[in-house]
Every structure is written in C-alpha cells, then in structure tokens.
Amino acid sequence: MKGVKKQDLPYKICAECGFPFVWRKKWEKNWAEVKYCSDKCRGRK
Numbered sequence: 108m109k110g111v112k113k114q115d116l117p118y119k120i121c122a123e124c125g126f127p128f129v130w131r132k133k134w135e136k137n138w139a140e141v142k143y144c145s146d147k148c149r150g151r152k
Contacts, residue, residue: 113129116129116130117129117130117138118130119141119142121142121143121144121145121148122142122143122148122152123143123144123148123149123151123152124144124148126144128144
C-alpha cells in the first residue's frame with residue numbers, strides 16, 4: 108500500500124459495532140480475515 112493516499116485505502120465495517128475502519132499496516136498480511144475494528148470489539152463478540 109505504499110504511495111496510496113489515506114482516503115484511497117480500503118475499508119471494512121466492523122462486525123460488532125458497525126463502525127467503518129480503514130486498512131492498517133499491521134493487518135497487511137491478514138486483511139482478508141480482519142472482522143473487528145479493535146480488541147474491545149473482538150472481545151465482545
């Protein structure tokens with residue numbers, strides 16, 4: 108995702124809270140499996 112503007116990054120909707128969240132570098136290798144925006148939402152599932 109090098110050289111991509113912030114507004115052009117892919118995003119998803121959190122499965123728990125419904126909040127839209129954008130791609131982060133730490134999710135680069137497993138973006139397809141990311142479902143929750145935070146650890147807090149993942150814990151509430």
